[in-house]
Amino acid sequence: MPEPIFQNLIPQRQGLVVGVADMQVSADPEEVLVTYALGSCLGITLHDPERCIGGLLHIMLPDSSLHSRTTVRPAMFLDTGLPLLLETVLDAGANRRSLRCKVFGGAQLLSADSFFRIGAQNVDACYTLSAELGLRVQVWEVSGSVNRTIRLFNRTGEVLVRVPARPEFTR
Amino acid sequence: MSRHASLDAVLELTDSIPCAPHILPKLQQSMDGSYVTTQDLQAIIELDPGLAISVLRMANSVHLGKTQKCETIANAILRLGTSALSRLSAISQAGNWLNQPIKGYGWDPGDLCRHSLCVAVSAEILSEFNSEAESGVAYTAGLIHDVGKIAMAYANSEGLAEVMNLVPSPYPSWESAEKAVLGYCAADVSERLLQRWGLPGALVEVAASYLHPSRIVGKNRALVTTVHAAKSLATELGYGVGVDGFYFEVDEAALKSLNFTEEKMQACVPAIVERMEDLVTPEGVIKVLS
Numbered sequence: 001m002p003e004p005i006f007q008n009l010i011p012q013r014q015g016l017v018v019g020v021a022d023m024q025v026s027a028d029p030e031e032v033l034v035t036y037a038l039g040s041c042l043g044i045t046l047h048d049p050e051r052c053i054g055g056l057l058h059i060m061l062p063d064s065s066l067h068s069r070t071t072v073r074p075a076m077f078l079d080t081g082l083p084l085l086l087e088t089v090l091d092a093g094a095n096r097r098s099l100r101c102k103v104f105g106g107a108q109l110l111s112a113d114s115f116f117r118i119g120a121q122n123v124d125a126c127y128t129l130s131a132e133l134g135l136r137v138q139v140w141e142v143s144g145s146v147n148r149t150i151r152l153f154n155r156t157g158e159v160l161v162r163v164p165a166r167p168e169f170t171r
Numbered sequence: 172m173s174r175h176a177s178l179d180a181v182l183e184l185t186d187s188i189p190c191a192p193h194i195l196p197k198l199q200q201s202m203d204g205s206y207v208t209t210q211d212l213q214a215i216i217e218l219d220p221g222l223a224i225s226v227l228r229m230a231n232s233v234h235l236g237k238t239q240k241c242e243t244i245a246n247a248i249l250r251l252g253t254s255a256l257s258r259l260s261a262i263s264q265a266g267n268w269l270n271q272p273i274k275g276y277g278w279d280p281g282d283l284c285r286h287s288l289c290v291a292v293s294a295e296i297l298s299e300f301n302s303e304a305e306s307g308v309a310y311t312a313g314l315i316h317d318v319g320k321i322a323m324a325y326a327n328s329e330g331l332a333e334v335m336n337l338v339p340s341p342y343p344s345w346e347s348a349e350k351a352v353l354g355y356c357a358a359d360v361s362e363r364l365l366q367r368w369g370l371p372g373a374l375v376e377v378a379a380s381y382l383h384p385s386r387i388v389g390k391n392r393a394l395v396t397t398v399h400a401a402k403s404l405a406t407e408l409g410y411g412v413g414v415d416g417f418y419f420e421v422d423e424a425a426l427k428s429l430n431f432t433e434e435k436m437q438a439c440v441p442a443i444v445e446r447m448e449d450l451v452t453p454e455g456v457i458k459v460l461s
Contacts, residue, residue, distance in 0.1 A: 019453030039409025145417035164277030
């Protein structure tokens with residue numbers, strides 16, 4: 001008899017959900033912000049631990065200028081999304097000097113020399129832009145070959161990371 | 172002698188591919204209604220790999236006596252008519268594999284369905300972008316490309332746990348580790364299942380070879396390459412990607428031969444995501460027509 005294939009896990013779907021190319025900010029200390037299946041995209045959190053204000057951004061691509069669309073969604077691209085996340089978190093009452101930044105995602109396919117380097121491009125661009133914006137990045141949980149789902153707990157600023165078939169961990 | 176289920180045993184265990192539990196009732200409800208268009212039916216069936224395969228199997232059945240194979244859901248619906256679809260919706264089974272996490276490939280509920288949908292959408296958009304493959308066929312091929320993994324997850328979860336421990340070292344790709352542990356891989360299962368069920372050669376060739384389009388000689392190479400590109404993009408976007416997802420090699424030679432470039436493919440990403448937003452909620456629930 002084949003072993004049962006179902007695991008006794010209850011999928012965690014609660015929280016303020018951030019879609020792909022989307023952003024959410026909350027000043028509710030009890031709020032949990034979640035984004036699913038980052039792949040090569042980046043999930044970036046900004047959190048003020050003194051005021052329990054947090055924001056989560058899920059960007060897909062590094063550079064909006066390479067996309068000639070009439071309406072650019074700011075949260076789709078790093079260069080437009082991260083400044084917007086910073087501005088929105090500050091507007092919500094966060095203190096810029098207290099802000100902690102954490103970056104997740106940027107997974108990569110095997111042997112992708114000249115194709116499908118979105119993950120690496122996102123990570124490289126985030127190193128540069130976060131420095132330009134003066135953000136204090138505490139955590140780089142990036143690259144590798146795993147699909148990450150993340151949850152930001154506004155009370156503590158901790159981020160729970162879930163990857164397929166592995167134990168969850170906190171960063 | 173492997174202690175895991177053989178390829179033939181996996182095939183014998185797989186009579187059909189179940190449908191997503193929340194999509195099947197919608198199809199049945201539509202069939203019961205006084206008025207339903209083929210477009211309505213197509214929109215529902217194209218959301219689910221299990222339903223898509225059932226419809227294609229029935230449309231390509233030898234009992235219908237047609238020599239021309241149906242490669243798209245639209246053509247299959249036209250061939251079958253609503254009465255046959257009504258029978259099919261009544262006998263289809265909802266699969267509990269979509270209700271719960273599944274070991275083996277590390278899927279959360281609905282992951283394979285979300286991933287298949289994203290590959291289908293990506294294949295359709297990429298084929299419209301470079302005009303090398305027929306977009307309707309590319310969509311269908313993308314939707315059912317990983318059907319063998321469902322059968323593998325059911326029949327060989329123990330073997331897949333062993334595979335997981337061998338990737339990325341000593342085996343860099345999931346496919347090579349599956350072959351080392353089991354003697355065959357998910358693409359072999361897909362190929363044999365789709366052949367057994369009488370699906371068109373183009374769809375069989377995609378399922379068998381989408382990881383290695385350079386190996387294809389002949390008229391289906393553009394289609395297989397398009398699905399390979401779509402698979403890679405969908406994986407990068409993360410929709411429903413399991414523990415195996417990132418462990419395959421990009422066939423750059425095949426992509427270049429079809430004039431794909433990284434810039435061209437990245438240009439398609441916003442359109443893919445916007446289309447996925449029409450089909451899947453931010454929570455990952457597949458939307459069915461209201």
